[in-house]
Amino acid sequence: MRTGIVVFPGTWSDRDCAHAVGEVLEQPYRFIDHRDRRLDDIDLVILPGGFSYGDYLRCGAIARFTPVMEAVAAFADRGGLVLGICNGFQVLQEARLLPGALLKNASCEFRCEWVNLRVEQGDTPFTTDCRPGQVLRIPISHGEGNFFADEPTLASLEAGGQVVFRYCTAGGRITEGANPNGSLANIAGVINKRGNVLGMMPHPERACEDLLGGSDGLALFRSAMRALQVVAV
């Protein structure tokens, strides 16, 4: 699995993603500059977390216009796998590659903590290693992860099985208490209709080693490897 990790000005999860993919899973990767348009050697594109352009206007609002995003759109069009994490999710929405938007957390505060995610779809390229209903422990770290979509959009997301992760209790129940940011329907991650572009607020790359508190995040990367017919490690 050849992974391309996009670096915008202000991106900071790039090195964490490289660590997870390169060191932990021992897969080849390269960083892709925001001015770069070349993705032909890439199987999986990761848009990492961070504060692209400081998130000063709106998260992802300016990053969306960078040359690399044209390439990412084309790459997604060809069916390539794209994973947007945190700020990367916000960029994908700004680029209209994913529906909805992410508002300020309901608490109006930044939140960095471990949360529980229920896997709603076990058959996406990013979740085949998970059982539907399985609970993953993965950290969040954001101030604007409050998922919003208007009613028709939300309805079609649900109907189309595009909601991949929801915030839940350790036991897998979807409760208000388990919702760290006020997201509609506890939505933590959604995938596009075609099923090759996933956006999520939690950081799977931070959950790849027990030394750091848990390794549930590996399931996403392993699933992607399987989807790309790489022998799973």
Next chain:
Amino acid sequence: MIFRAEVFVTLKPVVNDPQGSTIRSGLHSIGFDTVREVRSGKYLVLTIEGADEAIARARVEEMAREVLANPVIEDYRVRLEPVATAASAGERRA
């Protein structure tokens, strides 16, 4: 009576505005190169009750001074208008 108050909060001219300058260079990089400067600020729309316009305005000014703006680095401006009914206040917002 019900009023609709707009509060415009801006950074004092002498204060650094990273947000504004980053937006400006962002706009330039997208080709909007006729933009000389961007200053960023907050825009708050309040729906407020008051016996009359003067009283309502005084309250809003007070809130702006004490809460909505940070006097150390920000200036503010208030605009206020009466609203026929709460409903139409809703419309105006849209």
Next chain:
Amino acid sequence: MIFRAEVFVTLKPVVNDPQGSTIRSGLHSIGFDTVREVRSGKYLVLTIEGADEAIARARVEEMAREVLANPVIEDYRVRLEPVATAASAGERRA
């Protein structure tokens, strides 16, 4: 010519506004209880060049539509006025 453009970006009425409600409850907690609602938004002041007002306005509208506001959750409004001279635009900055 140089123009001063004000862009007001607000959340669509259907979108809930945690910041606005936080500000409102904050105001209530310190006695400003006549406030019925607060909606929070952005206020951007642009200094922009343009051959004439129509052209400048068109550019600003374009920026607002494509960059400054996110149509999924936000509405925007633009106000534009000419600025006498570059100098006075400079003054505004300094």
Next chain:
Amino acid sequence: MAVALRRSQLVGVALDESEYAAILAAIGREPNDVELGMFGALWSEHCGYKTSRALLRQLPTQGPHVLQGPGENAGAVDIGDGLAVVFKIESHNHPSAIEPFQGAATGVGGILRDVFAMGARPIAILDDLHFGPLDQGRNRHLFKGVIAGIGAYGNCFGCPTVGGALTFDDGYSENPLVNAMCVGLVSHDRLRRATADRVGDLIFLVGADTGRDGIHGATFASVEMDEDSSSRRPAVQVGNPFLEKLLCEACLQLNELAEVTAIQDLGAAGLTSAACELAHRGGRGLEIDVAQVSRREGGMTPYEVMLSESQERMLVLVKPGGEAAVRRIFEHFELHADRIGTITSGNRVQVREGAVSVVDLPLDVLVDGVPLRSPPGRRPGQRATPPIPILVEPEQILLKMLASPNLRSRRPVYRTYDHQVLDNTVIGPGSDASLLRVPGTRRGLALTTDCNHRYVALDPYEGTRAAVAEAARNIVCTGARPLAVTNCLNFGNPQRPEVFWQLQESVRGLADACGELGLPVVSGNVSLYNETSGRNIPPTPVIGMVGVLDDLERRCGAAFQEDGDLVFLLGETREELSGSEYMVIAGADTGGLAPAVDLAHESRLQAAILECTQAGTLRSAHDVSDGGLLVALAESVLFGSRGLRCPAVVGPVSAAALYFGESQGRVVVSVAPRRVPELQAAVARQRIALQALGVVGGEFFQVGQEIRVPLGRLREAWETAF
């Protein structure tokens, strides 16, 4: 020039008549306004250390591992594998008192720059915060603003905030302490020193445009009094963490270039301090053209350019001919850079505006010539030991303690900080010390900041030694070896004899403790004049410490791990309640003697703990500090969500001292039953008292007959919101 004007200018630049006389004597003429402003800045307490420098000479700064001691932007210590840890702590108290959010944010920005100026990648931030009680609106406003500002800057920049401290005391009302520590990593051969030793090197100013930020108000007014300065009053600095992130990445790449000879951040006193100290360190001079400096605003004077404290700016020294290479890096990160001058031979700082000379001064006088001050110090009358309130209803007191602002869970604060980014956080905030992985190695770095100001207030010497000892104990409880120290000396107005005495005694204690424990002091910062309307803050010498753990597999946590494990207390409990949280809760006057510190005992205790962690004997180790024994036990229970059963805890002291006394040199550990003999052997070898306390397990926190709290209730108290 009118004498009256000069007088007011002196006040403006905070120099006294004798200092002005010293300037005249040294340069043989009247300095012009810009020169006087530069003297005011470099001869200020903040940059010149005129009141503290002599005292600081006592500090032990050498050690086998020390690669860089005080004198550079940050200290550096060898941690093996060819790597160096680079760290420093710095205060931003005064700016935070004026504008808490921006004050704290730019404080984080400043300390980050000190670390990446050394060529090191920042891997952790710690924030040591002190506020007045939150029931006062102003204090709450400061508290909320400071926390938000630290998070905003660190989170956006992408450096985890992994630890720190938070205390409340009326003595900090209106005058909060905001100390930020940054820790970075660099390989030995890439460690930078901000020293200009090559004549002819080009000086580049890179980063933010220069604006009228943070130019000392009084200085400004008095120097510019003849002009209309209404639109030019000094501005609060607004930080730009996004730009800082780009600066950091650029500097780390510049650091790889042979053409780059030095990198220096701009902090207090801006260009003046950065450029002059850079040249002076290398025994060179410099020549600057302020006309080359990009401005954010029109009409800025050379004075303003030289003294502006605009954030996110760095100086880069480049060999002639290296310009193209550095430009490529600046352009890659879309950073603006101006070539503003060159390093010259000899000992002069020459500033031009185009062709017009505005400054021409002897550099050594400007940087190093400030006459040192040694004001009188006087020991204040000791306040007698207050009567100890006898302990009734220990269970209620315990719950009250756990809920008190000084002891309750800090999670509501640290969960607003990204404490995980960079994927190294093994033990995050909330425990004793934080533990980070050293990327690419088996090693860990343990980090902590500590200072119990109440002990220091009772006895600055003993209290400062206690702070060093506690910091080391926190490091050791993770299994790591204490390595070196940074410190931030927060004190009141040193012109008051009692305050200067506190400073003298505190530095003496710092020197003695670090000497005895073999911990070199490699960096630090001094913040004096923390005085508001005649009230001085409690003396607060914050200790930052770094330790190394050679194999992360040998790490130890503070949480109870397994039901059935046995719990022990290491160390002795004496009748010591003065300055304790118990006395505060009991509303008793906090006078008396600070808890005694026996550093020989401390070293033996820490040796015993380390022997056990190395052997993997312990399941947990937790330092006994604020709140005493029961609070330490309750914390290990809460961390691990496992109950505890202690049959009567006994000791030769009052129940209050036994449960809540704050005797130093104590640690609570838990051990699997079969490994108890190893623990006993280790403590026997080190002659440390060992007392069996109880067994881990159950749904209650239970001590003797009188305390039996369901875990839910314990947690409820501890998680009281701020």
